[in-house]
Amino acid sequence: MSINDLFASTLKPVNLGLDMFAEDLATQGVDTVLMDWTPPGGGDPEVISALGRLERPEIAEKIDAANQVALERILSSQPFLEGFGQAIDTVPGMTRKTILHAGPPIEFTRMSGPMQGAVTGALVFEGLAKDVDEAFELAASGEIDFSPCHEHQSVGSMAGVTSASMWVHRVVNRTHGNTAYTNLSEQLSKILRFGANDQSVIDRLNWMRDVFGPVLAGAMELNTDGIDLRLMLSQALHMGDEAHNRNVAGTTLLIQALAPYILESDFTTKEKREVFDFVASSDYFSGPTWMVAAKASMDAANGIENSTVVTTMARNGVDFGIRVSGTGGQWFTGPAQQVVGPMFAGYTPADSGLDMGDSAITETFGIGGFAMAAAPAIVALVGGTVDEAMGYSRTMNTITTGNNPNITIPALDFMGVPSGIDVRKVMETGILPIINTAIAHKDPGVGMIGAGITHPPVEAFQQALVALANRIA
């Protein structure tokens, strides 16, 4: 758009920072969008200096070129669901005493309540402890290897707790050859990944280990073509999903694709029927599938020298960590934030655990909060207005490297989803990525109590920017 086009069009001012200015405009009847905003570099001198060094033309040019490579690798990725396997047999580095978790590294004693609940539940499920109390002791003893999912080509929803016997998706990026994993949906509410761990949770995990996983794996053994997840995701966004917290369409598409193979698989009608009924019990079945598709796509953009594109955003319920293409596996962290949104009946924001889960890989890829304009119906779950949902996708254009032509938003004239968050742009504009997410109760043993909107902490981007400047400029 040329500057002339800008002046010919109706301006919709985006107001950053001072609410008073927006209130003035509102009084004058001008349509404004109010954004969270912090001044460039968050006002920190070291960060402002780093930003200045990175903005020098010869440096900026080098970064822009690297970011285009990163973007191209993201956009060209073709993640295919190729099968399901037990974590012990498939996930790199998995052992009988390994527990993978969401977010950046964290020791057991620092974990949030819901993550501790999930860890102890998983230890009981694995038969490593006879009950949650014994599991708590074991987890704190140092005998268990805790490690982020993200460091094992994996992602995990909410607590992200993944143990040896759990079944995981196996998704291959057929363009770039890398593989990614994530566990199966337990569906919603009182479940392990939200910190619940009573017998009903363990029983469900047992059924998932003995029936759900094997049936899905058996079905995919018969589907030798695999399932093109990018194509299916693109359809889901044309069907009102944003593929983080609204997965209604994706779930129906995925089970439709699996159904003929489930039918033909070598299990009893009763077992197959249980699988259909379990999938139909919640819209979330495909939620992890889009996470792992995004992970497989983003991993292809890792390790590009000079790139300031964010390849990971993940939270462990205490720390929010990001990783950047040009700085390898290094985590940059800040405090996990409160999630603001409607609570389930009987709960208040004071009951909320902080932002948790690897599911922000969806926003990192350009869906979820970044694609909320595709999913106006999601406001019923995460709050806010339809106009706000529409606005988020446009606003995210200001902090991303490009748009994904394969994953488009019909209501925005088929705009591609904003992709390739640029650390520089986040720090220049002070606009933080938007994330929509579920809310776990802060205590272990409860479960999901709401959903809403949140942002990463600016500190993670400040650290990343300084590290990038030290490395590149």
Place this chain on the structure above:
Amino acid sequence: MSINDLFASTLKPVNLGLDMFAEDLATQGVDTVLMDWTPPGGGDPEVISALGRLERPEIAEKIDAANQVALERILSSQPFLEGFGQAIDTVPGMTRKTILHAGPPIEFTRMSGPMQGAVTGALVFEGLAKDVDEAFELAASGEIDFSPCHEHQSVGSMAGVTSASMWVHRVVNRTHGNTAYTNLSEQLSKILRFGANDQSVIDRLNWMRDVFGPVLAGAMELNTDGIDLRLMLSQALHMGDEAHNRNVAGTTLLIQALAPYILESDFTTKEKREVFDFVASSDYFSGPTWMVAAKASMDAANGIENSTVVTTMARNGVDFGIRVSGTGGQWFTGPAQQVVGPMFAGYTPADSGLDMGDSAITETFGIGGFAMAAAPAIVALVGGTVDEAMGYSRTMNTITTGNNPNITIPALDFMGVPSGIDVRKVMETGILPIINTAIAHKDPGVGMIGAGITHPPVEAFQQALVALANRIA
């Protein structure tokens, strides 16, 4: 909205009639919506007089009250899919020598090319003729009873040709007790209902008779609850369908609901697999399902004295007919119109048959063209822009009696779909209902060649208005 609210808001003028005025506004940078428009009553003195009589306060009040009853009956309708049966066993008045067709009554020799193609194909399928030529003679001989689907509690997509051996949906309006029927989707392109009738078409109809219908019927025998179509339709509209020509979501929802019962039904794995594959071969599987849900709902609003609410809009490819609640079974007709939209490769508008099918029952109910704001992705099929698609739903508010709170459009802040077309409002405003629809080739034996947008002929509404005035005022 009070008049003050109107002036406080940004006006988006809707331009009726003179394009020059819209062009002036466009030059001035004002956002306008250009509508097809004819002057009140179409300028016809008899119609203007009828409109005047119906607008007398004591008459208008009586009509308004009747229309509220009609609207309430539409909105309160709960159509449930209860099963599938062969037409001969289920559809009222069906005989071995009956052919039901779309639209108002028409004799065989006046039928359009595609409808003649479908009729002759059906006669071959039924074994009443050995080939299409013999079928043509038989159809013209007077030995076959032709009758509109709509006069048999049924609707039929495109040619709407329904014969004795075809399987039909059985949908019960559980609120009002009436039942409606429609045949099964042949999926898309070279198929009977678009006028194709070669051996591939007959083979498919045979398979549908011998496998598809029986498997679906067997599945629904196991589902003793039935399927709540209003609820599912409401979900589909939150998933980017408008449920006339975009049925992606509805189809995945419907097959997901049927899958566990298909699985458990008493057929071979091969037959079940064929059903899953056939359903997956096109998004249209649920198209007829929404038509029959709409038919079951609209039939409940028939026969309300003094009501000017349209309960049927249907086309036979030559005539477009409407029926109105307050005038019973009487058809008011005018010429079927050209459908304007993108053509499949190799075809031009000159190849198009005129508007055809009972599928406009969807618009009569408030979905389809009336709900295009729910389905911005449909512009890829029917043409136009996303803004136009959004605008249609708002514009239809001006000619309808109310909004359906059970079937909402998220992108329009969950506005209920516009429901209960009022003949008076159509004639007062000159705004005709919008219909999106598929295009059949004008000749028998070809099939679908495009899709687009059309309107009913104003003549049908003029006749209805005069008849209503003569009856009521």
